[in-house]
Amino acid sequence: MSQDGLSLFSRALWGPGGPSEDAATRRDWNDVAPIRQPVPIPPPQMLLSGAEMQTIAMGYVPVDINARWFASMEGDCLYLHRGWTGLGIYEVTFAAKETWFMITSARIECDPDVYNRDSDLGERERLRNLIAHVSGEPMPPLLPVPIQSKPLLEAVLGDITAERVDAIVNPASANLLGGGGVDAATHRAAGPELRAYCQTVGGCELGRAKISPGFRLASQWAIHTVGPQWRGGSYGEAVLLESCYRESLARADEVGAERVAIPAIATGAHGYPRTSAAEIAVKTVRSTPTKVREIHFVCFDALTLQAYEESLNRSG
Template sequence: MRLRAIRADITTLEVDAVVNAANEALLVGGGVCGAIFRTAGAAPLAAACAVVAPCPTGQARITPGFALPARFVIHAVGPVWRGGGAGEPALLAGCYRECLRLLRDAGGRSIAFPAISTGIFGYPADQATRIAVATVREESRADIDVTFACFDQHTLHLYEKELGA
């Protein structure tokens, strides 16, 4: 297994699957979600999402990648931060586990994750990063390449710290 963190636009990465930080309805949103929809092609991606929606918090759904370099988009619904006492850590870890399962089931070997739940869902980035790295390390197999695509330098630094880079 190869784990790495890079500062990148997730929509440009040539991997088998990119992960979308999604909402339960799998509708187009802002941030990472909006960028993925715009790049993939909003209409076909929305139609594919409508078939597999809804998606409960802590779970994920898979669709084709359409115009993205990635073959698939895995839509993961992370938790909204409510202070940490509403099961947020388990729900966030569940997102990462489910994404890796869907990748394996689809025959994929490479995946790129954004920092799920750290945008408008308000999850503290340092805590989310720890959960992401620990869960991926526990769940990944030797034949999987995992990229954490970081939007900014601060997030990249958090991932590098967790990865020991």
């Protein structure tokens, strides 16, 4: 939260005055329902200007109830509901990137009684077009805007809690109150102040990230992200893991962290295969616009380090 009580995203979008009182919310509609069975899909690769993001955040309420879509934002999440049923179909999260805004994750309804979903690629394109539509057509196409993003990447063997960087990433439990492995080590190193702080932030959703002070850590900040449990690869694990990295970089950018240490998220007790996880980590941080200048992939054993070094070599 910023000093004026607004979330960092809200402050970036609206300034210190906060959201417009005219912005539509789901409370303005009758008979709307959230997604029943959400699953992650690859998000559209879009960068939106501040004006476009504000238009989206004002909400989209069609005059004709039989029109196809309602849209509103709460915090950094956009909710898209079918106009004639009120049923939730998409949820999209955004992050502020300097003067732009980008999508960090997306979820879709997979209950066939509610929505007959297309392939992930088909849904990503449909969602892209829908976001353009609710931003207020006619408008120029919302095309990706290239931002130079080439942080220095290196893989090291070590203890992430001892890294002297601006921020470390902690693979956290959903309640953010400490679990096992790196999460437990982070809480021990940060001291009881971290748990007390995390009790105030309401947990964290799968694939998302929240930030806290580092307290007694060597780093100023700790970024907590909830990684997926490996279930064979058919339950959106890769998309969720990508989202952990995009969200973590977004939180780092919010506080101006330029040097970040990241562990091998989800490869411990969550069982994600280390080679696949390393490929996702390197690919995602290389393709995500960010102000972070240096990233240390901190590995907990020699086999994980080897997987990351090989992935870095393949990616150039």
